[in-house]
Amino acid sequence: MLQHSQLYEYHVWANDRLFAHLEQLPKDAFHAEVTSVFPSVSQTLGHMYLFEQLYMYVLAEAPNDDIFPKIPAWTEETQGKTLEEIRQLFAGVAEQFRDLLRRTPDPDKAMTIEHPKYGRLDTHFSDILRHVVNHGTYHRGNVTAMLRQQGYAGVPTDYMFYLLERQEGQR
Template sequence: MLQHPQQLYEYHVWANDQLFTHLEQLPKDVFHAEVTSVFPSVSKTFGHMYLYEKLYMSVLAEAPNEEIFPKIPGWAEEAQGKTVDEMRRLFAGVAEQFRDLLRRTPDPDKAMTIEHPKYGRLDTHFSGILQHVVNHGTYHRGNVTAMLRQQGYAGVPTDYLFYLIERQEGQR
């Protein structure tokens, strides 16, 4: 059985994959269509999610801010103008990097201190930041669903419960 933080991360990957599979079935212009929402398009929402996946992975790997912050523009650029399939491949790559980090982290509840130049110091745990990554993804998948509905398309269920049911059925 997966440890709980790892299972939550696998849910996050599954939920993103569910949404990518759904998007691949819709007209191509839906991904880049401008809408009035938190972000101007579905693709820009995924670009934001990708940037923060990379950022939080670096935080969890305990890279110093001086190493992380200069990379942010490059991560943002990597996700610009991508197709659904190209974006899916970016997410698959970062998921493998996250899984590698999880394998190399024997104690997912280890204490961490994060220093942010604007928001200050946070004493937390690896698992707490990983939970934030999952919550961040859930929030923005909800944004994408609203954007799809604005364009006349249904969303796709990505609830944690559906992941657990699918996983259980796969083990039978």
């Protein structure tokens, strides 16, 4: 079974690769309007950031009454920001997430999530963490499509490339 911290480190690695790639492109590619799941790369990353914050609180077992009032502020944090500013927001939430993972000795601990729209889910910490990583993978794919619409290449962020890079670093 893949250790939960390694799975999250892959997620951070993939986001970092995407940020590094975006930094090499013209600045207007970040905010350019496209027809996609979100209207721009910057808004996609804003959504991803909101999701990271929200699910970090879910995994910390914060009550909905503490989580839902924070959503407008998390959304606002990314509005009109530069690529570097959003990258810093991601770095901050990654450190908070790592701290949560260090404080969670049992990644398979049972959890119950109550969602006001979708109902109750009896699950495990590790399942929700996989959901966070899968969500990031999905939206990094959206960003690749948005970049291609603008005439730019994407950047490979597949798990296999993460493993290869780690292996090279251990030699």
